[in-house]
Amino acid sequence: MDNIWAFLEQTLTATVAAVLLLVTKRLFLDKLSPRWQYGVWAILALRVLLPTGLLGRALIPGGQVVLEAAKAWVERGLSSALTDPYGITQVTAPIPLVRLVGPNSVTDLLFLLYAAGVAALLLWFGLAYLALRRRVARGGMPSPAVLDQLRRVAGQYGLNLPRRVVVLTEAESAFVCGPLSPVLVLPDRAVDDKVLLHELLHLKYGDLWAGVGMCVLRCLHWCNPVLWYCWNLAQNDCEALCDQRVLERLEGEDRRAYGVILLSMADHRYARAPGTTSMANGGRNIKARIGAIARFKRYPKGMALASGCVALVLAAACLVGTSGAAAVPAYDERGELALAKAQLNRPTTVAGALDTYAQAVLCDSPVYYAMVAPEGDRQQAQQQATQPFEEADLYSSPFWELGFTWSRPAWQAEWSVMNLMADGTGGYTGTLFFIPLNGHDTMGVVVQQVAVRPEGMFWTVERLGKLEPWVRDDLWLCPSSKAPYTTYVAEAAGLRVEVDFQCRLWVEHQKVQDEGMFQLYSGGVDFTPNPHGIFAEVCTGIGARVCSTETGDTLDLTLKAALMGETGDPAQALEESQYCFTLSTGGLDDDVVQVSTGTYSGDGMSLTAMPAALAVQFAYEGQTHTCVALPEEVSP
Amino acid sequence: MSNAYRGLTKIAWGYVFLHFNLNLGTLNVLPNWAGYLLFFSAIQLLGEDLRDLPLLKPFCILLGTAEVIEWLAVLVTGETVLERFFLLHILVTCINLYFHFQLLTDLILLAEGQGVSGMHLRMCRNVNVVLGTLMALPLPWSDWGVPGLAAVVLMLVLWIIITVILIWQLFQLRKVFP
Numbered sequence: 038m039d040n041i042w043a044f045l046e047q048t049l050t051a052t053v054a055a056v057l058l059l060v061t062k063r064l065f066l067d068k069l070s071p072r073w074q075y076g077v078w079a080i081l082a083l084r085v086l087l088p089t090g091l092l093g094r095a096l097i098p099g100g101q102v103v104l105e106a107a108k109a110w111v112e113r114g115l116s117s118a119l120t121d122p123y124g125i126t127q128v129t130a131p132i133p134l135v136r137l138v139g140p141n142s143v144t145d146l147l148f149l150l151y152a153a154g155v156a157a158l159l160l161w162f163g164l165a166y167l168a169l170r171r172r173v174a175r176g177g178m179p180s181p182a183v184l185d186q187l188r189r190v191a192g193q194y195g196l197n198l199p200r201r202v203v204v205l206t207e208a209e210s211a212f213v214c215g216p217l218s219p220v221l222v223l224p225d226r227a228v229d230d231k232v233l234l235h236e237l238l239h240l241k242y243g244d245l246w247a248g249v250g251m252c253v254l255r256c257l258h259w260c261n262p263v264l265w266y267c268w269n270l271a272q273n274d275c276e277a278l279c280d281q282r283v284l285e286r287l288e289g290e291d292r293r294a295y296g297v298i299l300l301s302m303a304d305h306r307y308a309r310a311p312g313t314t315s316m317a318n319g320g321r322n323i324k325a326r327i328g329a330i331a332r333f334k335r336y337p338k339g340m341a342l343a344s345g346c347v348a349l350v351l352a353a354a355c356l357v358g359t360s361g362a363a364a365v366p367a368y369d370e371r372g373e374l375a376l377a378k379a380q381l382n383r384p385t386t387v388a389g390a391l392d393t394y395a396q397a398v399l400c401d402s403p404v405y406y407a408m409v410a411p412e413g414d415r416q417q418a419q420q421q422a423t424q425p426f427e428e429a430d431l432y433s434s435p436f437w438e439l440g441f442t443w444s445r446p447a448w449q450a451e452w453s454v455m456n457l458m459a460d461g462t463g464g465y466t467g468t469l470f471f472i473p474l475n476g477h478d479t480m481g482v483v484v485q486q487v488a489v490r491p492e493g494m495f496w497t498v499e500r501l502g503k504l505e506p507w508v509r510d511d512l513w514l515c516p517s518s519k520a521p522y523t524t525y526v527a528e529a530a531g532l533r534v535e536v537d538f539q540c541r542l543w544v545e546h547q548k549v550q551d552e553g554m555f556q557l558y559s560g561g562v563d564f565t566p567n568p569h570g571i572f573a574e575v576c577t578g579i580g581a582r583v584c585s586t587e588t589g590d591t592l593d594l595t596l597k598a599a600l601m602g603e604t605g606d607p608a609q610a611l612e613e614s615q616y617c618f619t620l621s622t623g624g625l626d627d628d629v630v631q632v633s634t635g636t637y638s639g640d641g642m643s644l645t646a647m648p649a650a651l652a653v654q655f656a657y658e659g660q661t662h663t664c665v666a667l668p669e670e671v672s673p
Numbered sequence: 674m675s676n677a678y679r680g681l682t683k684i685a686w687g688y689v690f691l692h693f694n695l696n697l698g699t700l701n702v703l704p705n706w707a708g709y710l711l712f713f714s715a716i717q718l719l720g721e722d723l724r725d726l727p728l729l730k731p732f733c734i735l736l737g738t739a740e741v742i743e744w745l746a747v748l749v750t751g752e753t754v755l756e757r758f759f760l761l762h763i764l765v766t767c768i769n770l771y772f773h774f775q776l777l778t779d780l781i782l783l784a785e786g787q788g789v790s791g792m793h794l795r796m797c798r799n800v801n802v803v804l805g806t807l808m809a810l811p812l813p814w815s816d817w818g819v820p821g822l823a824a825v826v827l828m829l830v831l832w833i834i835i836t837v838i839l840i841w842q843l844f845q846l847r848k849v850f851p
Contacts, residue, residue, distance in 0.1 A: 061764060098759075342799060346802050
């Protein structure tokens, strides 16, 4: 947690988990055992310790959208040093991580106040513990009779003795202090065997450590009263469980006597100190424990299965949550909530980034562009996304020039990308094509050069040129020598082999489905971006030329070509590649492919960009030559 | 006919309503809420013999109400509604797991009180609660491909077998009571 919004997200999630556990515990109060009642607090402890949003899931569907919107609204007018108003709030750790920068805003100050509160409370608990240890260190030795009584109780129930036993005059009842070196502190009067048994059982089950853990968790969320209430209940449940363990070891009248002892402690002061357990934990808590004693029964062993199953479902809900995916905003949504949805839907794939950008262009939607804009443009895009909705300016658009149809919400076109080449820095460059939907006549297509670049776990699209109208008689793009392609060149056996490879990729365009009165009918294309989409369809074109390196004479040969990476064995690629072609020499516009083993659509498509190289094989002068062709020229 | 006989008959038929569906369009003519209505009636009949059973009444009402809401939602909109409210759905799932486990535990006690072995009912109870838990967990079955699909099919087959055995066992058990 490195800013106040991360803390808010973490503490709100923990609060929701706490409320769910409180309701469930209330429902099962008289049905499931004290072990279960105490054990489920471990779920809350884990919830507090696990960063919210882990695995991309959330406990409160839509909660993150509201929080992001509130953050953007608050932070836009501030210049916080710790919070980026346009970034996504991420909880990286369950503890406050303070950066050494001066606070620039009220939210920075609030976070520093929170962090200081954590430190101060930890210090306070630590000092309280040290003060108690100092008082305990001054305690006197118990009488031999008391030590004998203690040995007898421990022996009777097979329990270990604490390292040290002291008598403290001011102690109102017995308690154990110190998880590392436990000391049993006794009051300066006779103590019942059952009280000793209670404290020895705390020692046996390591309840002191649980108490320390709860103290730390209290400190982490010191300003959350719901969590304080829960930890109070958890400590009471710990005592109630210890009562249950005592009662399981007692018989008949002893059980009743135990309740009477507990009742006698109702007026004792309860000073909560970390690293201690005390049977007397306040009048109200004792009342609840007496209620539990009245309900006492030995829970059958078989119930452990049901208890475990209920706890497992609760744990999965609180720790894993449900799908945290926020809905993609509508094209005409504006304002903070829309922007928050856009922020939470930034593209995670290259195809998703291109689809988001293309829909931003077609719908003229700044909120879609805000999802995919590169860092330099993002602030401006996000500011535009918060402005009131305005109808698109149709007449200045290249789509208008070419006669595309505008039908709200978008220009009736679909996109594809050609020549999507790796740029050597982890990103890609390519040409976006916007072609009319089936049944629409236009004078051409709209094109734009773009770069797709990674930014952390997301992808952005940078415009490398303007949207340009490309007037064409026919709209056939692939295979076509008029559309972009890359020439791969190899030289072997005195021959120069040039292979023109063309690849057009697109995602599956969802159709809008509408339910009529009696039947489901299919409408037009859904222009909502799919920021996590993958390329689902590809169209390839290939042509080849072979000439002598010495004379320049062209030759007619049969070639075999396969896609491969920059490094690797071309022979292996020719055997294993999903995309392998046997072709004769000829241009892209000729039908040169004789045999193809390509996979051209579906989720498992492996051709998602232009290949780094081509493996080429040909037979010449009685010998078979295999070589690697590297990209030399990009056309146009 | 004794109360026990009538109570067990109602519980057996309750499970028939709960686990089998007959849909006419969006109308389920074997609604789950009818199963809970039968359970509620059976709890009243068996409450005298089984001390802990009446503790299940509030849960029975709650689960029945949830099923009425689901049944109406499916009838009107064609879609379930409870799963949209994640936290409420989790609560109902927890109650559901406990309710059936405890109900069957009580019936096992009833059977064993008459000298009848509760082994088969106990097995049905345990498998039922484990399957119910597995199905409620957010496990990415579809991401696990063929093994995930196989696991889901296996669970469904097991669940159908267990349901049939459970209903058969309950109809058999009632014969012990005059």
